[in-house]
Amino acid sequence: xxxxxxxxxxxxxxxxxxxxRDGIRHWDLGASRGMNASVQVDRGEAKQMxxxxxxxITVRVxxxxxxxxxxxxxxxxxxxxxxxxxxxxQASSFGNTEDIPGFSPLATAPIPELDxxxxxxxxxxxxxxxxxxxxxxxLAKHPAIETVPYNGLSEGNSERIYLNSEGALRHMQxxxxxxxxxxxxxxxxxxxxxxxxxxxxxxxxxxxxGGCIQEAAERTISHLNYQPIDTGRYLVCxxxxxxxxxxxxxxxxxxxxxxxxxxxxxxxxxxxxxLAVPFFNLHDNGLHPAHVGAAAFDGEGTPTKRLCxxxxxxxxxxxxxxxxARQFGVHPTGHAGLGAKVSVGxxxxxxxxxxxxxxxxxxxxxxxxxxxxxxxxxxxxxxAGVKASQGAFSLPFDGWLVKDGxxxxxxxxxxxxxxxxxxKGIVHLEPNEVVTHQGxxxxxxxxxxxxxxxx
Amino acid sequence: xxxxxxxxxxxxxxxxxxxxxxxxLETLLQTGVRAGADLVEVFLERTDHLGVLAEQxxxxxxxxxxxxxxxxxxxxxxxDGFVSTNDLSESGLAQALDQALAMLELEHNALQHxxxxxxxxxxxxFGVNKDAWLAQSPELSEITQRLLEGTARLDQIGQHLxxxxxxxxxDWQEVLVAASDGTYARDIRLHQSSGLSVxxxxxxxxxxxxxxxxxxxxxxxxxxxxxxxxANEVCSSAATMLHADYVDGGQMPVVxxxxxxxxxxHEACGHLLETTQVERGTTxxxxxxxxxxxxxxVTAIDEGLSTGAFGSLSMDDEGMESERTVLIxxxxxxxxxxxxxxxxxxxxxxxxxxxxxxxxxAAASRMRNTYIAAGPHSTDELIQSVxxxxxxxxxxxxxxxxxxxxxxxxxxxxxxxxxxxxxxxxGATLIGEAKEVMPRISMCANDLDLAAGYCGSxxxxxxxxxxxxxxxxxxxTVGGR
Numbered sequence: 001x002x003x004x005x006x007x008x009x010x011x012x013x014x015x016x017x018x019x020x021r022d023g024i025r026h027w028d029l030g031a032s033r034g035m036n037a038s039v040q041v042d043r044g045e046a047k048q049m050x051x052x053x054x055x056x057i058t059v060r061v062x063x064x065x066x067x068x069x070x071x072x073x074x075x076x077x078x079x080x081x082x083x084x085x086x087x088x089x090q091a092s093s094f095g096n097t098e099d100i101p102g103f104s105p106l107a108t109a110p111i112p113e114l115d116x117x118x119x120x121x122x123x124x125x126x127x128x129x130x131x132x133x134x135x136x137x138x139l140a141k142h143p144a145i146e147t148v149p150y151n152g153l154s155e156g157n158s159e160r161i162y163l164n165s166e167g168a169l170r171h172m173q174x175x176x177x178x179x180x181x182x183x184x185x186x187x188x189x190x191x192x193x194x195x196x197x198x199x200x201x202x203x204x205x206x207x208x209x210g211g212c213i214q215e216a217a218e219r220t221i222s223h224l225n226y227q228p229i230d231t232g233r234y235l236v237c238x239x240x241x242x243x244x245x246x247x248x249x250x251x252x253x254x255x256x257x258x259x260x261x262x263x264x265x266x267x268x269x270x271x272x273x274x275l276a277v278p279f280f281n282l283h284d285n286g287l288h289p290a291h292v293g294a295a296a297f298d299g300e301g302t303p304t305k306r307l308c309x310x311x312x313x314x315x316x317x318x319x320x321x322x323x324x325a326r327q328f329g330v331h332p333t334g335h336a337g338l339g340a341k342v343s344v345g346x347x348x349x350x351x352x353x354x355x356x357x358x359x360x361x362x363x364x365x366x367x368x369x370x371x372x373x374x375x376x377x378x379x380x381x382x383x384a385g386v387k388a389s390q391g392a393f394s395l396p397f398d399g400w401l402v403k404d405g406x407x408x409x410x411x412x413x414x415x416x417x418x419x420x421x422x423x424k425g426i427v428h429l430e431p432n433e434v435v436t437h438q439g440x441x442x443x444x445x446x447x448x449x450x451x452x453x454x455x
Numbered sequence: 456x457x458x459x460x461x462x463x464x465x466x467x468x469x470x471x472x473x474x475x476x477x478x479x480l481e482t483l484l485q486t487g488v489r490a491g492a493d494l495v496e497v498f499l500e501r502t503d504h505l506g507v508l509a510e511q512x513x514x515x516x517x518x519x520x521x522x523x524x525x526x527x528x529x530x531x532x533x534x535d536g537f538v539s540t541n542d543l544s545e546s547g548l549a550q551a552l553d554q555a556l557a558m559l560e561l562e563h564n565a566l567q568h569x570x571x572x573x574x575x576x577x578x579x580x581f582g583v584n585k586d587a588w589l590a591q592s593p594e595l596s597e598i599t600q601r602l603l604e605g606t607a608r609l610d611q612i613g614q615h616l617x618x619x620x621x622x623x624x625x626d627w628q629e630v631l632v633a634a635s636d637g638t639y640a641r642d643i644r645l646h647q648s649s650g651l652s653v654x655x656x657x658x659x660x661x662x663x664x665x666x667x668x669x670x671x672x673x674x675x676x677x678x679x680x681x682x683x684x685x686a687n688e689v690c691s692s693a694a695t696m697l698h699a700d701y702v703d704g705g706q707m708p709v710v711x712x713x714x715x716x717x718x719x720x721h722e723a724c725g726h727l728l729e730t731t732q733v734e735r736g737t738t739x740x741x742x743x744x745x746x747x748x749x750x751x752x753v754t755a756i757d758e759g760l761s762t763g764a765f766g767s768l769s770m771d772d773e774g775m776e777s778e779r780t781v782l783i784x785x786x787x788x789x790x791x792x793x794x795x796x797x798x799x800x801x802x803x804x805x806x807x808x809x810x811x812x813x814x815x816x817a818a819a820s821r822m823r824n825t826y827i828a829a830g831p832h833s834t835d836e837l838i839q840s841v842x843x844x845x846x847x848x849x850x851x852x853x854x855x856x857x858x859x860x861x862x863x864x865x866x867x868x869x870x871x872x873x874x875x876x877x878x879x880x881x882g883a884t885l886i887g888e889a890k891e892v893m894p895r896i897s898m899c900a901n902d903l904d905l906a907a908g909y910c911g912s913x914x915x916x917x918x919x920x921x922x923x924x925x926x927x928x929x930x931x932t933v934g935g936r
Contacts, residue, residue, distance in 0.1 A: 042734070046534045049558040052815055053540045053551075056522075074522035074541045087519050094507075094517045094595055124558055149735040149857050182857055184737065191888070192858040231704055261510065262618045263654055263663075341508065341516035384852035384864040385884050389618075389654050390661040392701070394884040394934050396862045412860060414704065414884050414934025450936040452704030 005159055006033055006076075008171045012163050014078055018085050019061070019165065026062035027085070027165045028103065030299055030338040031055075031076070034158030037121070039128045040151055041135050046128055058338050059084040060101075067095025070340040091340070099260075101342050104322040104332050107168035107301035112287055114296050118157065119175045119203025127153050127204060131179075134209055138183055141217035144224055148216075150182035150196065155204040162301040162338075170297045177204040181216040187224055193409065195219030195398070200292050200437045219377065222400065226409035229401055229453035235373040235427075236415070236449045237366045240434040240441035242376045244349055246393070247282070248438075249386040250419040254282075254309045254317075256324035257344035263389045265420065266315065268328070275315045276423035279357040282310040284319065286334065286347030290435045294348070299338035304347065307333050312354050319344050351441035353429035359445070361427040366443045372403045374451060376415065391418045413453040422446050469499055469631040469641060479545065480633040481574055483552055487529055488572040488635045490561040494530040495552070496634040496795070498772060499523075499543070500814045502627065503589060509602035509621040511610075517595065524814035529555040533800050537817040575639035579776075581769035582629065585643035589627045591674035592645065598623050601677055605651050608686035614694055618654035623647070623677060626918075632774035640774035646765065646918050647676045648907060651685050655693040662696040662881070664689050664849075664866065669765040669907030671918065676763075692849060692867050695879045702868060702880035704935035708844035709885065709928050710837045710871065714906040715850045717826050717921035719928075720755060721910070722853040722861040723889045728757075728782050728790075729808075729820040730797025731913055737857050739890050740788055748788045749893035752830055755783040757792055759807060759823035765907035766823040766920040773809035773818050780806045782825075786894075794820040812915025819914040826922030830899025834925040837898050839874035845883060845933055846871050862886040884934035892931060900925035 011031065019027050033055040040047040058072040059081070069092025071084045122130075131153040139145055155177040162170040182196035197215035201207045238246065252258035253266045253275070266275075276282075285306040286294055297303055300322050308316050320328065321336030321344050337343040366375055376399040385395040394416040400407040428445040469476065480497055487495030501523045508516040525548060526539045536558030538551040556562065593601070602621035609619040626646045633639050648669035655662045666689050670676040711719055732738035740748055749755075759768045759777030768777050773795050781789045793801070794809030797820045809818035838846065846869040853863025865883035869876045905922035 047734075048817065049534075049536045050817065051536075051538045051554050051558070053538075053542065054815065055541050070518060072518070072520035074524060076541075083521070087521070091517045091519055091595075094514050094599060096513055096515045098513055099515065125560070147736045149737045184857055194857045339516065340518055380856065381852075381854045381862045381864075381884075384854065384862065387663060387882075389663045392882050394864065394882050394936075396860070396884065396886050396934070412886055412888070412932060414862075414886060414932070416701070416704070416882060416884070416934060416936045450704065452932060452934040454706065454932055 031057040031161040036156030038154035059088045061088045063092040101323040104300040104302040111296040111303045144185040183220040193223040223409040226411045228455035229410045230455045231452045238444045243444045244439040249382045251346045252388045256318040256320045276313040277426045278313040279354045281352045283350040291348045298334045298336045300336040302332040302334045304334040349439040359428040364428045416450045484635040492529045496528045498526040499631040501629045505625045507623045526814040531559040539815045576637040579640040582641045582643040588645045605682045613690040615655045615657045617656045620652045638774040655697045664693040699879040699881045701882040702935035711847045713904040717923040721921045730793040730801045733801045747786045749786040751786040754828040757825045764824045764920045765918045771807045771809045775807040777807045792820045816914040824920035829903040829924045832900045834900045837927045841871045844871045895929040898927040
């Protein structure tokens with residue numbers, strides 16, 4: 001599947017001409033276009049094959065009073081551009097006088113070179129054939145695995161643009177592929193159990209198919225032996241994926257936009273204060289080599305960079321857009337979207353431990369623990385069970401009770417707590433930092449978290 | 456006057472009387488059928504969206520957008536290929552069709568099949584008398600004024616409020632559906648929702664409360680929105696929950712309030728009665744039509760007919776007129792929600808439930824307005840029947856997993872002790888499995904009411920209504936601290 005790349009200079013010239021005609025002197029634009037193909041299978045048969053061509057632009061204009069308006073459209077034709085520009089100008093009448101975004105001072109600064117070669121796409125029939133084989137291998141791994149109800153192999157290419165009336169011009173292209181497998185297993189007289197795995201790569205030919213099959217099978221099989229768990233407080237070990245999910249759900253603690261909006265647990269004064277145990281470090285690194293979705297610049301054209309958020313347990317920096325950075329007297333950090341009110345968000349978390357500093361329980365090892373603990377494999381329903389502005393979470397999870405070295409899958413239970421207590425209650429970060437498809441983290445140990453079960 | 460309806464200025468339209476869409480669509484469908492497809496369906500849409508946010512005393516975001524696109528789906532046997540595109544030119548649509556055909560290893564140039572395509576039927580135009588809806592809906596100045604009334608009202612009556620927000624969202628959509636079985640239908644939809652939310656804080660205590668209201672096909676909805684009542688409800692909940700303790704977890708009986716309490720049926724059972732789940736083999740109810748799957752107190756309905764309800768629609772996204780579907784009657788499973796693919800693959804007849812977020816998704820069987828029917832009891836009778844349990848007055852979101860395990864959060868809860876409502880509690884998450892929970896819904900009150908919501912699933916995020924009267928669940932896992 002191919003498409004002609006966006007002609008960035010032509011787009012810039014069109015917008016410049018339209019803006020000049022309408023007397024608009026200050027504008028910027030973010031655009032994206034992409035193509036994607038995906039397949040799903042069901043017990044050896046094609047279930048659905050999909051392909052999509054998508055395009056979108058967001059235009060911002062500053063009116064005579066300096067107020068900002070924005071409009072988005074999927075219509076990249078000159079007519080669509082014209083309407084978007086007019087719409088943005090009209091919306092600027094309602095621009096916020098108290099918080100006016102501007103161009104990023106870094107929108108023309110050099111951007112990092114990403115070592116992400118564009119990979120050729122395979123035909124959709126090849127994707128289908130591959131996924132049929134993958135499903136077959138997974139089904140053959142254990143007699144209890146009857147179906148893989150959620151599966152998908154997708155591949156696509158996309159490009160992004162940022163340009164503004166002061167000469168900024170950013171353009172990037174990338175390719176990306178993903179495979180997910182969620183198997184369902186059932187043994188006679190027992191409840192169905194499930195487990196899954198995900199892999200991402202720059203192209204479908206680079207996907208670790210075997211690793212994904214093996215991980216999905218192992219996880220599914222490991223849940224066949226399940227029991228209810230007693231309600232109580234437990235020593236808990238979060239897998240890297242689970243901990244990164246939890247951290248991501250509370251990223252507003254490190255988000256300058258959320259702080260200015262009053263919905264963060266942190267405040268302007270929180271910088272320099274202890275947020276976590278002294279051996280805990282957190283960076284946001286959108287440039288990490290394993291981050292296949294890396295972008296060299298954000299929605300405002302600011303270059304992406306590695307940023308220390310928490311160092312030795314102390315809140316050191318925040319995620320910023322141009323507008324929030326101006327209010328805090330710092331530079332934008334490359335974490336902005338593009339809109340009338342510019343959103344700010346994390347990119348790719350790296351959790352690590354400080355060298356030479358350890359927790360109170362450095363003997364703990366999730367592979368070889370004599371202790372009784374709950375190993376949290378994944379957290380579910382974060383959209384419903386996380387109250388980011390309160391710090392509270394109460395979440396269903398998949399995991400195991402580990403006792404005397406034996407793992408027993410936990411049936412239908414929730415874990416609850418406060419993120420501030422979690423970060424300050426970490427008793428150990430295992431030395432091995434695991435690269436996942438969503439970030440980097442070791443296994444993280446916390447004592448005394450509340451678990452509610454059916455027992 | 457500030458013009459805020461970009462779609463009104465578009466020269467492009469799906470109104471068949473203005474453009475030669477019928478000829479173009481028939482050519483496409485003919486091409487697909489001649490290439491060997493069993494069925495070809497084209498979904499065209501034009502959209503206009505507006506989002507507005509007010510924070511404290513200011514409008515902080517106005518986000519208009521507009522767009523158009525097509526989704527082309529080709530069926531061959533039980534398989535299908537789907538392609539979506541923003542390019543509605545003749546060549547763009549032809550290329551998309553070629554791609555969809557190629558997925559099924561069909562080539563349109565071959566034209567080797569002389570299958571019958573007898574042309575499109577007479578247009579079923581559900582969009583008649585709806586053309587003016589977008590223009591009739593409020594202008595930006597009116598919207599911003601209403602939202603600022605809301606945040607001002609919150610300020611007047613709320614206590615300890617650190618953040619006050621009002622939000623409005625309007626989604627206008629014109630769709631045209633054509634299929635090689637002759638289906639040819641057009642509709643115009645208008646969905647509007649308004650909401651208020653607050654963050655209250657007092658020392659270490661915090662509470663965030665939100666309420667959202669939504670309607671379909673009512674241009675005047677925002678004008679008729681009772682801002683005072685909404686602000687009172689939000690502030691009352693925030694005041695109650697600000698100093699509430701976290702709930703102690705465990706197994707206990709619960710009484711779930713009406714309106715958004717219906718999320719329990721939506722998550723616990725509704726999704727499992729969609730034929731997409733039958734296709735995947737992820738519903739325990741696949742072979743149980745005619746069998747008792749719930750307590751006899753439970754009758755459950757899904758329909759798209761209630762006037763103005765968020766999940767109502769004149770026709771589904773496959774051009775079928777909406778209808779009322781009885782899912783469970785006195786505990787007995789009566790049927791499933793089915794779409795075109797569901798009928799093909801599972802044999803369950805279509806129910807007008809083929810829905811999708813946009814042209815970027817193939818339609819799938821999805822819920823509309825889904826609720827448990829009213830029962831004979833009063834709410835007091837339900838509360839009084841519980842010695843020790845939880846009253847869930849307001850619910851947050853939820854989800855259901857591949858093994859049928861569901862969950863949802865409780866935004867505002869109260870302990871029930873000796874048949875009386877006690878202290879407020881927060882932080883509860885209810886989890887369970889449909890097969891175990893449905894028989895435990897033992898009492899239904901007589902106060903059925905509905906609430907608007909959004910449902911995200913295989914065909915994207917769609918507008919739905921959940922609902923129920925107050926109900927009692929004899930025992931469920933309440934996650935807490």
